[in-house]
Amino acid sequence: MFDLELKDIELHFGGLVVLNRVSLGVRSGELLALIGPNGAGKTSIFNCISGIYRPTGQINFLGTSLIGKKPSAIAELGIGRTFQHAELIPRMNARENLLVARHNHVKSTLVEQWLRLPSARREEADHLAVVNDVLDLLSLSHLAHLPVGGLPFGIQKIIGFGRALVADPKILLMDEPSAGLTQEEREELAYHIDSAKNRLGIPMLWIEHDMEMVSAIADRIHVLDYGRSIGDGPPSEVLEDPEVIRAYLGTTQIAQAVDTAAAPLEKG
Numbered sequence: 001m002f003d004l005e006l007k008d009i010e011l012h013f014g015g016l017v018v019l020n021r022v023s024l025g026v027r028s029g030e031l032l033a034l035i036g037p038n039g040a041g042k043t044s045i046f047n048c049i050s051g052i053y054r055p056t057g058q059i060n061f062l063g064t065s066l067i068g069k070k071p072s073a074i075a076e077l078g079i080g081r082t083f084q085h086a087e088l089i090p091r092m093n094a095r096e097n098l099l100v101a102r103h104n105h106v107k108s109t110l111v112e113q114w115l116r117l118p119s120a121r122r123e124e125a126d127h128l129a130v131v132n133d134v135l136d137l138l139s140l141s142h143l144a145h146l147p148v149g150g151l152p153f154g155i156q157k158i159i160g161f162g163r164a165l166v167a168d169p170k171i172l173l174m175d176e177p178s179a180g181l182t183q184e185e186r187e188e189l190a191y192h193i194d195s196a197k198n199r200l201g202i203p204m205l206w207i208e209h210d211m212e213m214v215s216a217i218a219d220r221i222h223v224l225d226y227g228r229s230i231g232d233g234p235p236s237e238v239l240e241d242p243e244v245i246r247a248y249l250g251t252t253q254i255a256q257a258v259d260t261a262a263a264p265l266e267k268g
């Protein structure tokens with residue numbers, strides 16, 4: 001039923017209980033938002049899935065247990081991750097940045113590439129085609145030749161999202177991709193996350209503090225508070241749950257978010 005499932009996850013640092021029997025799942029093609037106040041344990045969940053932290057409990061991804069696996073082995077299973085900073089190489093252009101992110105898929109050897117053997121050239125063309133498709137999907141083709149360091153921060157964030165997509169993830173973990181963006185840039189990013197999910201069908205687990213974005217595009221929300229799960233369900237239900245409101249959300253923000261959930265998403 002779930003592509004990614006966490007069951008009874010517990011994580012302690014010394015006496016601090018960071019995650020207390022957390023269970024959650026991401027379905028195929030679903031955008032699940034993970035919300036909760038600062039320090040609730042959201043990033044720790046990502047670190048458990050990625051193999052950086054070693055919790056007890058079960059984590060299964062497409063039939064494989066992730067518990068005890070190294071981060072590199074977990075990444076190889078197709079678990080992609082975006083970070084709060086876009087992790088771009090500023091002097092390279094967007095196309096080059098995306099090509100670098102394809103490097104895990106390169107099969108030809110350096111010698112084959114240097115000799116420009118037909119197999120290596122075919123492979124290069126295939127990678128370029130994937131990168132160009134993602135640039136097109138994210139409406140970035142017209143900017144693809146410009147060094148990314150000179151582009152607006154909001155565009156850099158979308159390129160960072162594109163970097164994660166070209167790696168062909170089977171699931172994408174996004175850690176507050178909207179951090180530091182203006183309202184307009186957030187709307188643009190939300191549009192692209194939503195369209196990438198619909199066009200590519202990649203399930204996504206998404207840490208986010210912006211409740212308007214969450215209610216506009218998330219299929220479901222899971223709420224953490226002090227390492228405990230306190231809510232899970234569609235945005236319209238979860239954002240009106242009194243326990244969630246008490247733990248985390250101001251009523252004004254809730255009212256705005258519920259209004260957003262009712263409004264259709266338009267490209268910013």
Ligand SMILES: Nc1ncnc2c1ncn2[C@@H]1O[C@H](COP(=O)(O)OP(=O)(O)OP(=O)(O)O)[C@@H](O)[C@H]1O
Nearest residue numbers: 013016017018036037038039040041042043044045
């Ligand atoms: N490596 C670590 N060593 C000790 N404590 C840690 C470690 N990683 C996380 N914690 C603690 O675990 C708790 C949860 O942190 P975490 O970063 O997962 O929260 P979060 O929900 O992502 O917060 P934010 O929204 O501020 O990013 C915090 O109290 C944090 O200090």
